[in-house]
Amino acid sequence: MDHADAITFDPHAVEDETTTGIPHDKLGMWVFLCSEVMFFTGLIGSYIVLRFGSAWPDPKTQLNIWLTAGNTFILICSSVTMVKALEWIQRGDTRKMKLFMCLTLLGGSIFLGVQVFEYRHLLHEGFNPHVSLFGSTFYTMTGFHGFHVFCGVICIAFCTGKAFLGKYTQQHHLGIETLGLYWHFVDLVWILLFAIVYLI
Amino acid sequence: MTSDGHATPNYMAIFWWLLGLTIVEIAWAVLPHHSKLMLGGGIVAMAIIKAVLVALYFMHLKFERRIMGILFASTLILGMILVSVGIGEQVLPRP
Numbered sequence: 001m002d003h004a005d006a007i008t009f010d011p012h013a014v015e016d017e018t019t020t021g022i023p024h025d026k027l028g029m030w031v032f033l034c035s036e037v038m039f040f041t042g043l044i045g046s047y048i049v050l051r052f053g054s055a056w057p058d059p060k061t062q063l064n065i066w067l068t069a070g071n072t073f074i075l076i077c078s079s080v081t082m083v084k085a086l087e088w089i090q091r092g093d094t095r096k097m098k099l100f101m102c103l104t105l106l107g108g109s110i111f112l113g114v115q116v117f118e119y120r121h122l123l124h125e126g127f128n129p130h131v132s133l134f135g136s137t138f139y140t141m142t143g144f145h146g147f148h149v150f151c152g153v154i155c156i157a158f159c160t161g162k163a164f165l166g167k168y169t170q171q172h173h174l175g176i177e178t179l180g181l182y183w184h185f186v187d188l189v190w191i192l193l194f195a196i197v198y199l200i
Numbered sequence: 201m202t203s204d205g206h207a208t209p210n211y212m213a214i215f216w217w218l219l220g221l222t223i224v225e226i227a228w229a230v231l232p233h234h235s236k237l238m239l240g241g242g243i244v245a246m247a248i249i250k251a252v253l254v255a256l257y258f259m260h261l262k263f264e265r266r267i268m269g270i271l272f273a274s275t276l277i278l279g280m281i282l283v284s285v286g287i288g289e290q291v292l293p294r295p
Contacts (some may be wrong), residue, residue: 007223022265030268034275041279048285069226073219080215083258087208111265184258191218195247199229200240 014092015115017133029178033185036148040189043144044196047137057134062127064118065198072194073173075149078107079187082156082180092170094163101160104183138197145193148186155179210259217253221246 059065085100119139122128129139159179162168168176171195225246233239256262261269 009244020265020267022268030271034271037272037275037279041282045279045286048283051292052287052290065226065229072222072282076215076218076222079254079258080211083211087211125212181259184254187258188254191250191254194245195225195243199225199243 008200015174023174025174025178026181029181033181036189040144041051041162043141044192047141047196050137054067054133057132058136059134059198059200062134063138063198064121066119066193067114068198071111071118072190074107075111075187075190078104078111079184081087081107084143084174086180087172089168089170089173094166094168097168097173097176098160098163101156101163105153105156105160108149108156111150112146113154115149118137141193141197145186145189148189152179152183152186154199156183209262211257214253214257218250221250225250 018027020027081100081103085097085104088096090092125136129136141171158178161173162175201284228237228246261263261272275277
């Protein structure tokens, strides 16, 4: 076959022409997030049922809510920097997009670092997963959330690397948008976990 | 204006709302309450408002096609049914 006759494949052209009008990557992420909603609902539901059904300590006496409040603030900030990164690439400013991606990466890393610090402190004080039902549910819920943050940080690092290689443009930035959906979802789940596990 | 054709939301305004609600939430939690229902109800209500703000504006659910909202809402409804049944089993008297 003559080289000039070869069919060229443009993945972005396919993205733009889907039956739903929504790019497959984005729709796939939403479907994944829906499954994640069910996963975290299972965890939160179990926590509520166990809490209603047994004697429960006041979380504020065992957990440092000020430290976690600061960590919540950092995660909310990282969600804002993520959405600002998307806003800037949509406006065509790749320099600011890269800056905000780096800030998001920093925010996610700090959140994880503080969570590790909190775990070490709690374990040192004897509050471990098998000490009580509260301990088990606390580590299960915050641990799974922390794992999601860890996966998010890895993906943000990957996308930040791609951004520095010039892979995202004003026209093609679906990767950042899809990653942003995941990151905001992780933030959303933490907002609920912080309220239910730490404050009530 | 974004590439999707909708006006860019004021993200900083959402951020200040989230921050303000978080501060009120913590203040609500540390203040003495006579009723646990009042403590829990207030905190859960504020957390839900914050979660809705993130979903609508940061995840752009407000500007997405209706199918996305239906998809996401249907799982939330299923989740709420799951939690409600669990709570009901614990709270309601057993025969």
